[in-house]
Amino acid sequence: MSSITIERISAKGTTLECEIRPSADLERFFSGEPFRTDYDRSIEGVPEGVLVIPVLANVCPLAWANGADVYVDEVDAEFARALEDVKASLLEMYDFLEGGILYARETIDPDPASGSQVTDGPRSIDGDAKADPGSDSALLFTGGVDSTCSYVRHREESPTLVSIRGWTITTESADDAKWDDLRGRVTSFADERGLETAFVESNVLSALDHPMILAHYKRFVDGAWYSSVGHGLGLLGLCAPMAYARGISNLYVGATHWEGIDLEWGSRPDIDDYVRWAGTRCHHDAYDLTRQERLDVIAEYVESEAPRLELQTCNRRMDGNCGDCEKCYRTAVGLRLSGLEPTAHGYPFSPENYDRIRSALEGGEWVLGEDERYMWADIRDRVRKTTPESPEERAFFEWLLAVDLEDLVSEAHPPLTDRLLRAGARNVPNRLYNVTYPAVKAMKTRLEERRLAR
Structure with missing residues (x-):
């Protein structure tokens, strides 16, 4: 029977650590190193039932993909019920997920009125969600469009800004x-507004063998494993000990998509809004706004309170925006459509760049998924209501209104070497994989660095 056991949970100062012991058939999905998360405030007073949340939030989706049961000594009852709700959402979303049961020797519920009691002996966990209102809030924050919009919407709450190292960084x-660049930028943003910050670092993508997980499951999802399946539950779960230690009642995560988009994605209202634990409820924020409407919210904030605000959306670098990737160009165009000058808010941009964007989209230079198709469709909807300001802009808008966005997505594919590598990794013995994959990964990293340096 496939299983994953969480053992030896410890909290020393600001460091959380535990062991993950998978059954033999699941060993290839784990590196063997302890799961570790570091916070910037002591977590020694946090109950074990909350300390286990970060690892459960990241291990359980993988368990559900393999029909595996998960075993822990103790877990917070609210989070156990949240896992059942999230599991139901993910199983409805993905046919390849099989499910599994969480077993705990003890479940801890600090609210006796809920009807849950501490119980001895292994038991399956189920239950109903219940609200847990509060006033202190926090927000997952990178300085991008979504998190900045969420800050603007909730700025009267003075939310603690939470940044996480372990996924894109x-x-x-x-x-x-x-x-260092992200910490510096977020700290400056917070200091200017009198906000607190919280920085979290986790080895989640190395304790779990993320490349091997991709090799097995990339074929079932539009993006990568963490973006398509795990990051809503996973990132919010990493915050649990921090939120408990700081007394955070409401934890917001900015929405990527919006109403009317039914994409298979790891962060959605039917995932994030279910996540909860003792004293904390999580919220999928600004789902009622499209990306362009979120830029409108930011534009109003810029005009009224923050004329020098700079956004950071580039995934290539964190010390500014490269200005030459799909996301940078897409954000720059969106800023123009919201009445802002991209160069004043972190994006080198000129009218001549419109030809560059069209060429890259038509030539399949950028690997686009359904996610990006909806983003460009949102821009196109705004273009219909906009008067171009230059001949270059007019020509690009005319092309964008006429082009079939589905064709742009279908013509973009991951490199053949990536697909072959994943297919091979699904079948090679663990010993051979552990030797060859790091070498191949290092080679690909060097080639990408050289390309970006040109």
Whole structure:
């Protein structure tokens, strides 16, 4: 029977650590290193039932993909019920997920009125969601469009800004500079507004063998495993000990998509809004606004309170925006449509760039998924209500209104080497995979660095 056991949970100062022991058939999905998360405030007083949440939030979706049961000594009852709700959403979303049961020796519910009691002996966990209102709030924050819009919407709450290292910025030393850049930018943003910050670092993508998970499941999802399946539950779960220690009642995460988009994605209202634990409820924020409407919210904030605001959306670098990737160009065009000058808010941009965007989209230079198709469709909807300001802009808008966005998505594919590597990794013995994959990954990283340096 497939199973994953969480053992030896410890909290020493600001560091959380535990062991993950998978059954033999699941060993290839784990590196063998302890699961570790570091916070910037002591978590020694946090109950074990809350300390286990970060690892459960990241391990359980993988367990559900394999029909595996998960075993822990103790878990917060609210979070156990949340896992059942999230599991139901993910199983409805993805046919390849099989489900599984969480077993705990003890479930802890600090609210006796809920009807839950501490119980001894293994038991399956189920239950109903209940609200837990409060006033202190926090917001997952990177300085991008979605999180900045959420800050603007909730700025009267003075939310703690939470930044996480472990997904788009890994814990590898090569990403140290990116993390320093993100911390510096978020700290400056917070200091200017009298806000607190919280920085979280986790080895989630190395304790779980993320490349091997991709090799097995990338074929079932539009993006990667973490973006398509795990990141809503996973990132929010990493915050649990921090939120408990700080007394955070409401934790917001900015929506990526919006109403009317039914994409298979790891962060949606029917995932994030279910996540909860003792004293904390999570909220999928600004789902009622399209990305262009979120830029409108930011534009109003810029005009009234923050004329020098700079956004950071680039995934290539964290010390500013490269200005030459799909996301940078897409954001720059969106800023123009909301009445802002991109160059004043972090994006090098000129009218001549419109030809560059069209060429890259038509030539399949950028790997686009359904996610990006909806983003460009949103821009196109705004273009219909906009008067171009230059010949270059007019020509681009005319092309965008006429082009079949589905064709742009279908013509973009991951490199053949990536697909072959994943197919091979699904079948090679663990010992061979553990030797060859790091070498191939290092080679691909060097090639990408050289390309970006040109």
